[in-house]
Amino acid sequence: MNTDYQKVIEANIALHSKMSDDYSTCEPHFRPENVNNVEQKLKPLFEQTQAKKLLDLGCGTGFVINIAKKYVSTIHGVDVTQAMMDKVDKSGNATIELFNHDTGSFPVQSGAYDMVTAYSFLHHLYDITPTLNTAFNALKEGGIFYADLDPNYYFWEGVNKLDREGSYDEIVKREIEMVTYKDEDIEKNFGVDKDIFNSAEYGKNIKGGFRAEDLEANLKAIGFKKVTFFYHWFIGQGKLINDETFTKEERFKYADVTNVYLQKALPLSKNLFKYIGFIAQK
Ligand SMILES: C[S@@+](CC[C@H](N)C(=O)[O-])C[C@H]1O[C@@H](n2cnc3c(N)ncnc32)[C@H](O)[C@@H]1O
Numbered sequence: 001m002n003t004d005y006q007k008v009i010e011a012n013i014a015l016h017s018k019m020s021d022d023y024s025t026c027e028p029h030f031r032p033e034n035v036n037n038v039e040q041k042l043k044p045l046f047e048q049t050q051a052k053k054l055l056d057l058g059c060g061t062g063f064v065i066n067i068a069k070k071y072v073s074t075i076h077g078v079d080v081t082q083a084m085m086d087k088v089d090k091s092g093n094a095t096i097e098l099f100n101h102d103t104g105s106f107p108v109q110s111g112a113y114d115m116v117t118a119y120s121f122l123h124h125l126y127d128i129t130p131t132l133n134t135a136f137n138a139l140k141e142g143g144i145f146y147a148d149l150d151p152n153y154y155f156w157e158g159v160n161k162l163d164r165e166g167s168y169d170e171i172v173k174r175e176i177e178m179v180t181y182k183d184e185d186i187e188k189n190f191g192v193d194k195d196i197f198n199s200a201e202y203g204k205n206i207k208g209g210f211r212a213e214d215l216e217a218n219l220k221a222i223g224f225k226k227v228t229f230f231y232h233w234f235i236g237q238g239k240l241i242n243d244e245t246f247t248k249e250e251r252f253k254y255a256d257v258t259n260v261y262l263q264k265a266l267p268l269s270k271n272l273f274k275y276i277g278f279i280a281q282k
Contacts, residue, residue: 008126009080009102011199016060016081018190024061024087029120029149038119038148039067045144045279046071051114055138057103057131058121062088068117069094076113078103104130108138115139120149123203123210129218136222139282145224148277151209152231155179155274160208171236175274210276224280231273234262 016023024030029038042064045051051072056064059077061084068075069092077098079085090096099106103118104125116135122128135145159179162172177185183194183205198205212229219227240255262269 002126005104005126008124008199008202011196011202012124013081014196015186015190015192015200017083018192020061020081020083020087023084024063027120030063035063035067038064041148042067042117042146043071045115045146049114049142049144053113053115055108055113055116055135057116057118057135058124059088059098060084060120064117064119065089065096069096072114078106103134106134108134110137111140113138113140114143116143116145118145118147122147123150123201123207126202128203129222132218132222135280136224136282141282143282145219145280145282146277147280149275150277151204152270152273152276153209153211154271155235156204156209158271171239174239175235212270212276212278215276215278219278219280224282226281228279230277230279231263231266231270231275232259232277233274234259234269234272235274 019026028034046068053074054064054068054072054076056068056075056077059065059079060081062077065075065077065088073094075094075096077085077088077096078101079098080100080102082100085098085100088096088098103121104127116138118131118135122131125131132145139145156179159172159175162168162176162180164176164181166176168176183197186192186197187194203210216227216229237255237259240258241251243251246254262272
């Protein structure tokens with residue numbers, strides 16, 4: 001195996017072994033609003049594929065597993081960090097099996113799954129192609145691969161160009177810290193060396209995120225027939241949702257309306273959205 005590929009896996013194990021205790025409480029994607037959003041995305045996909053069996057790639061502490069176990073009977077999770085998988089809650093009716101393995105070389109049973117998921121995961125890989133191949137091989141004909149919460153290249157590119165000392169609004173300054181200097185924050189709060197963090201998030205911190213056009217070409221070359229992209233989390237959305245000059249109802253309504261209009265303005269507005277996701281059908 002290529003040594004850079006292996007180094008990124010080792011950085012991931014080092015980073016996530018340190019984060020595993022706090023992961024499900026500290027990471028914003030575990031907030032109930034986001035769990036609800038992801039459930040609303042997954043529900044129609046489970047119905048469309050009449051899903052019984054799901055493969056979750058880079059399953060971590062079980063973010064997708066916790067949602068999916070209400071809808072499917074068998075879930076297989078794959079992850080390289082044992083400390084993360086040790087936190088997975090296996091309660092409930094679904095049979096949950098976990099595999100400590102690299103997703104790119106995972107010996108998957110061909111055509112055995114109705115759905116494959118990869119949440120906040122693809123940007124942790126040195127090279128996504130072997131893992132996209134795993135997803136494709138795992139799926140039955142017509143099966144769905146859902147990937148989400150990966151960095152949007154156009155947002156990262158815009159923010160990375162800005163000056164940390166520049167005079168911008170708070171919403172822009174915050175993104176400069178979160179996008180360009182997150183490694184300093186992780187070093188301070190989790191004692192993880194900056195280089196390890198940057199290597200563990202290779203697709204984000206080294207490659208600068210994903211472009212829909214590159215992902216589409218990659219997925220189609222592998223054999224996926226139809227790919228749909230979506231963008232979410234516009235700049236300032238967090239500030240607006242927490243803005244106490246408005247009532248709670250107003251804040252959420254304004255955030256929804258802003259989102260609807262920015263979505264209408266795609267592709268012109270694409271650099272304003274932090275994250276990209278896709279649904280690919282075999
Ligand atoms: C940001 S976490 C996401 C976990 C979970 N999907 C979630 O949404 O909370 C990324 C996970 O990918 C795992 N990972 C990184 N590289 C991997 C690889 N090559 N194969 C399998 N898992 C990997 C890490 O150990 C970590 O648990």
